Amino acid sequence: MNDQMRKLLTQTAACGATYLEQLDGRVVWPSSEAVAALAQFDEPMPAEPMAPSDVVDMLSEIGAPATVASAGPRYFGFVTGGSLPAALAANWLAGAWDQNAGLHVMSPVAAKLEEVALRWLLDLLELPDGCGGAFTTGATMANLTSLAAGRHAVLESAGWDVEAQGLFGAPPITVVVGDEVHVSLVKALGLLGLGRERVHRVPVDSQGRMRADLLPRMSGPTIVCVQAGNVNSGATDPIGEIAAAAHAAGAWVHVDGAFGLWAAAAPARAHLVAGVESADSWATDAHKWLNVPYDCGLAFVRDAQAMRAAMGIGAAYLTAGDKREPYHHTPEMSRRARGIEVWAALKSLGRRGVADLIERNCRHAARFAEGLRAAGHRVLNDVVLNQVVVEFGGEATTRRVIEAIQRDGTCWCGATTWQSRPAMRISVSSWATTDADIEKSLAVMLRIAKDLRGN
Numbered sequence: 001m002n003d004q005m006r007k008l009l010t011q012t013a014a015c016g017a018t019y020l021e022q023l024d025g026r027v028v029w030p031s032s033e034a035v036a037a038l039a040q041f042d043e044p045m046p047a048e049p050m051a052p053s054d055v056v057d058m059l060s061e062i063g064a065p066a067t068v069a070s071a072g073p074r075y076f077g078f079v080t081g082g083s084l085p086a087a088l089a090a091n092w093l094a095g096a097w098d099q100n101a102g103l104h105v106m107s108p109v110a111a112k113l114e115e116v117a118l119r120w121l122l123d124l125l126e127l128p129d130g131c132g133g134a135f136t137t138g139a140t141m142a143n144l145t146s147l148a149a150g151r152h153a154v155l156e157s158a159g160w161d162v163e164a165q166g167l168f169g170a171p172p173i174t175v176v177v178g179d180e181v182h183v184s185l186v187k188a189l190g191l192l193g194l195g196r197e198r199v200h201r202v203p204v205d206s207q208g209r210m211r212a213d214l215l216p217r218m219s220g221p222t223i224v225c226v227q228a229g230n231v232n233s234g235a236t237d238p239i240g241e242i243a244a245a246a247h248a249a250g251a252w253v254h255v256d257g258a259f260g261l262w263a264a265a266a267p268a269r270a271h272l273v274a275g276v277e278s279a280d281s282w283a284t285d286a287h288k289w290l291n292v293p294y295d296c297g298l299a300f301v302r303d304a305q306a307m308r309a310a311m312g313i314g315a316a317y318l319t320a321g322d323k324r325e326p327y328h329h330t331p332e333m334s335r336r337a338r339g340i341e342v343w344a345a346l347k348s349l350g351r352r353g354v355a356d357l358i359e360r361n362c363r364h365a366a367r368f369a370e371g372l373r374a375a376g377h378r379v380l381n382d383v384v385l386n387q388v389v390v391e392f393g394g395e396a397t398t399r400r401v402i403e404a405i406q407r408d409g410t411c412w413c414g415a416t417t418w419q420s421r422p423a424m425r426i427s428v429s430s431w432a433t434t435d436a437d438i439e440k441s442l443a444v445m446l447r448i449a450k451d452l453r454g455n
C-alpha cells in the first residue's frame, strides 16, 4: 500500500504497547478527571475529515485514560480475562486481514482456523467428538444457539418443524432451570419464544447448585438448562445426575458453562465438572477464561444436525459445497473471524498452558479466601474455582469497604448479593495476574477493611 499506512499502524502498535506497559502503575478504574474528560468527544458530527494519525492520537489521549484496566493484572471484576499476547497480536493481524468469516469462499483461512480451533476445543474441554460447533459474540448468543438446536430437536421429536412453523400452535416445551440460572440464559430463552417467566425453577443448595432431588417430573418436549460455574460462587450443578434423570424422560440437557466449563481443561479441577460430557449442548466464552479479546463465545451441540437445522439457511447465490460453512452454525451471517485469535491462544498455550492458566487463577482465588478468612472476614462460598464471595461485617460496612477498595485503585472487585447477603465478588481470570498481584491486592483489601471496621 503506502508509507502512510505503515506509519499509522506502527504508531498504533506503539500506542497499544505503551498503554499495556503503563497498566500496572495506574489506578484500575479510571480517575474521575479522565472520565470527565470524555466530554471532549461530545462534538457535533464533524463536517471535515481528520488525518488518521490524529484520530489515533485523539483516542490515545482522551480514550485510553478513561479505560478500565481490565487488561491488567489486578482486575477482579465480573469474570473478565485479559488478552493473551498471542491472542491480542492475532486479533490485530486479523483486523488487518479484515476477513468475513461467514462463508468458506469469503475466507478459506478463517474457515480453516475456525474448524481447527473447534476441534481442539472439543478435545481440550473433553466434549464428544463430532459435536457441531460455532463461534458467537459471547455466552449469551452461544446459549441462544445451543438452545435453538435443543428447541428444534425436542419439537422435531413431537412431529413439529419449528423453523418452518414457529411456535404458533406448537406442542408446549417445558423448560427447567436452576434458581441461580444466569440472567443471560433467561434472556436467550425469551428470544427463542420460550418465555423468560414460564420456566420451571428448581431450588438450589447453599452454593447455588440445582437440587437434583427437586427436579420436576418431566414428560413431552423438555429442555433442562444446567450451569457449570455459578457467576458468584463458581459452583457447578450436579450435571451427571440431572442429565441422567432428564434423558430418561427424553429431555434435552443444555449446559451454560460460560467460564466453568474450562475446569475440564485443568486436571486438578476437572472433577468439578464431572458428567458435563453427558449433556446435549454447551455454551461457553473464550473472552472470559481463554483470555482472548472481546468478543468471543462458543456453542457446541452433540447432534450437529440439530445445530444445522436451527441455524442453516440457503439462497441461490450461496452455493452449497461439501465444506463446513461457518454461517450454517451461528445466528449471524457476516462476522469477524474470531477463530483466528482462539487458534492463536490455543497454539501459544498448548494443553499445558491452558491447564496452568486455569489452575493458577484457582490457586489465586484460594489464596484470597485464605487471607480474608485469616483476618476474620466471612467467605460465603466454597472456593473451588476462581470465585470468592466475601462480606466485611454488616451490609453498610460491606458496601463501604467495596467502594473504598474500588476508589483506592490498586485492584477492582465488584459488589454482589449472595443469598440475600451483600458481598464483594472476586473473580481471578487473567493470565497476567501474578502471586505478587494477589498479595498486593489482598493487603489493600485487609487494610481498608480494618480501617473501616475499626478492628
Ligand SMILES: *Cc1c(COP(=O)(O)O)cnc(C)c1O
Residues within 6 Å of the ligand: 079, 137, 138, 139, 140, 141, 182, 184, 185, 227, 229, 230, 231, 256, 257, 258, 259, 285, 297
Ligand atoms: C458471563 C456469563 C454469561 C454471559 O456471557 P456473555 O459472554 O457476557 O454473553 C452467561 N452465563 C454465565 C454463567 C456467565 O458467567
